[in-house]
Amino acid sequence: MITGKNYIGNTLSNKGTKTYKTFNPKSNEVNEHQFYEATEEEINQAAQLATEAFSVFSQASGEKRAEFLNAIADEILALDTKLIETYMSESGLPEGRAIGERGRTIFQLRMFAVLVKNDQWREPKLDASDYDRKPIPKPDLRKMLIPIGPVVVFGASNFPLAYSTAGGDTASALAAGCPVIVKSHPMHAGTGELVSSAIIKAAKKTGMPNGVFSNINSSGIKVGEQLVMHPQVKAVGFTGSIYGGRALYNLAATRKEPIPVFAEMGSINPVIITQKSLETRASEIATTYSKSITLGAGQFCTNPGLLLAIESDELTSFISDLGEKTIAQDPQCMLHPNIKNSFVNKGDTVTNEAETKIVAEYKNTTSANYAGAKIVTVSGDTFLSNTYLHQEVFGPFSMVVQCKNEAQLLEIISKLEGQLTGTILAEKEEYSQLGKLVQTLQNRVGRIIFNGAPTGVEVCDAMTHGGPYPASTDSRFTAVGNGSILRWVRPFSYQDFPEELLPEILKN
Ligand code: NAP
Helix, strand or coil, X not given: CCCCCEEECCEEECCCCCEECCEECCCCEECCCCEECCCHXXXXXXXXXXXXXHHHHCCCCHHHXXXXXXXXXXXXXXXXXXXXXXXXXXXXXXXXHHHHHHHHHHHHHHHHHHHHHCHHHHCCXXXXXXXXXXXXXXXXXXXXXEECCCEEEECCCCCCCCCCCCCHHHHHHHHHCCCEEEECCHHHHHHHHHHHHHHHHHHHHCCXXXXXXEEECCXXXXXXXXXXXXXCCCEEEEECCHHHHHHHHHHHHCCCCCCCEEEECCCCXXXXXXXXXXXXXXXXXXXXXXXXXXXXXXXXXXXXXXXXXXXXXXXXXXHHHHHHHHHCCCCEECCCHHHHHHHHHHHHHHHHCCCCEEEEECCCCCCCCEXXXXXXXXXXXXXXXXXXXXXXXXXXXXXXXXXXXXXXXXHHHHHCCCEEEEEEECCHHHHHHCXXXXXXXXXXXXXXXXXXXXXXXXXXXXXXXXXXXXXECCCCCCCCCHHHHHHHXXXXXEEXXXXXHCCHHHCC
C-alpha cells in the first residue's frame, strides 16, 4: 500500500505539511496519492538512526549483508504487479521496460550479495614485519577496505528501479556496510515507497538494525541540500543533470567536513564512423542508430547524441537516410512534462544556433508528452567554434558533425567534455590505423564501444560506467558493476595488531 509517508528507519512518518503528487505522462493526469515532504526533524532522525545503525551494520558479516540483499530482491519481486503498475503510471514507460528494469535491479542486488559473501572484495593486503631490519625495524602492516559511513542516494528520474531506491547506488552501499538514506525522486515517489517497504521488510526479516535504510520524500531542492549538508552523512550518490550534480558537489565541498559526491551526469556519447564503414554498411548503421537514438524516448545517459564523420558523398546520403529512419520510429512517451519541455526547448535552442541544419524532425506527435525525434547536422568548423552545441539534449535527438578531415575529427574529440562512452564504427582493414583515434577518444571517455551502439550498459565486473567530468564527478570510479562498491569504502591499515583483534580476513 502507498501511504505517501517517509520511512524514517522502520517507521512511517509524515510530520510535515508540504505535499505533492506524481504525474502520469501517458494519460496526462495527476496520480491519486499524496506524498509528504520530509521535515528537518525527520531528516535529523533518519541521519541519527543511520549513524547508530552504522556501528552495527558495518560490523555485520558479509554473509549477513548478502542475506539482507537477497531478501530485498525477494521482497521486490513479491510486490508483483502493484510495483509494475505504479512504475508505469509514474514514468510513462511500457510494461516490458518495467519488468526488464526490475530484473536488472534484482540482478544487481544478488550480484552484490555474491560479491560480499566473502571478504576478498575488501582487497586485503599483508606486509610481514621485519623487526630486525636496520637501521629501522619494519612493523607488521595489514590493510583492507572498510565502509565510509551513512550514504545519501539521489534516485534517477530515468531509472525508477535500477538507479533509484534499491538501485545500483543503494545496493553497492549496503553491500559495503553503509546505511542508506534515499532522497526519493519526486517523479516516482510511489514506486520509491513500494520499493522502500520491500527494503524495510527485508531488513526486519534478516535482523538488520533500525536505520539501515530510510526513504525521504521531497519535491524541490531544499531537502536534498539538507541531506548533503548533514554532518552525519559521509558520502553521496547521484544520477541526473549536470546542473543538479554539480550543485550538490559544490555544496558538499562547503561543509566543515567535505564529503565525496559521486555524481553520474550528462553525456552526448560521441560515435565516430569511418569513411570505409560508410562505404561498406551505411544503411545498416543508419538502421541501428535510428533505433538507438529513439530507444526509451532517448532518455538514456548513453544515448548517442553526437555522430562524427569526415565529409563525403557517402556521409551526405547517410545523414539523410539516418534522418528518415529515425523519424520513422514511433514517438514514445517521455518521463514527465518537465522533461518533455526541456527536450523541446533544448532541441530548439540548439537548432536555432547559426549554421545548424535540421535533417529530419518528427512533427505529428498527437499526445502531450510524446517526443518526436530530431536529427540535425553541422560542419566541423561550426561545432568547434560553438561549444553551446556540445550540450546534452536529453531525448530522441542526435547531431551529425561533418568534419573537414581526420585532423579536425581528432581536434573535435580532444575538445569534447568528458563522456561516459565513445563508439568507433570501423572496418577490419582499418584497424591498424586506429591507434591515434582510440588514444584521443580514450582521454575523453570511460568506455569505448567497438562496432556497436552505446545504449545498453551491462552489469558486470569489467564495466566502467563513469568518465572524465562532467560525465561523472570522479572518473576513478564506476557507477555500475561490482567495482561501484569502491565508492563507499576507505582503506584502513592495522599496524602491529594482536592477532585476536584483527578482522578474520587479515589474520595469519
Ligand atoms: P535533476 O534535475 O538533476 O534532479 C535529480 C535529483 O536531484 C532530484 O531528486 C532533484 O530534486 C535533485 N536536485 C537537483 N538539483 C538539486 C540541487 N541544486 N540541490 C539539491 N537537489 C537537487 O534530474 P532529473 O529530475 O532526473 O531530470 C532533469 C534533467 O536531468 C533531464 O531533463 C535531463 O536533462 C537530465 N538527466 C540526465 C540523465 C543522464 O543520465 N544523463 C539522467 C536523468 C536526467 P527535486 O526534483 O526534488 O528538485
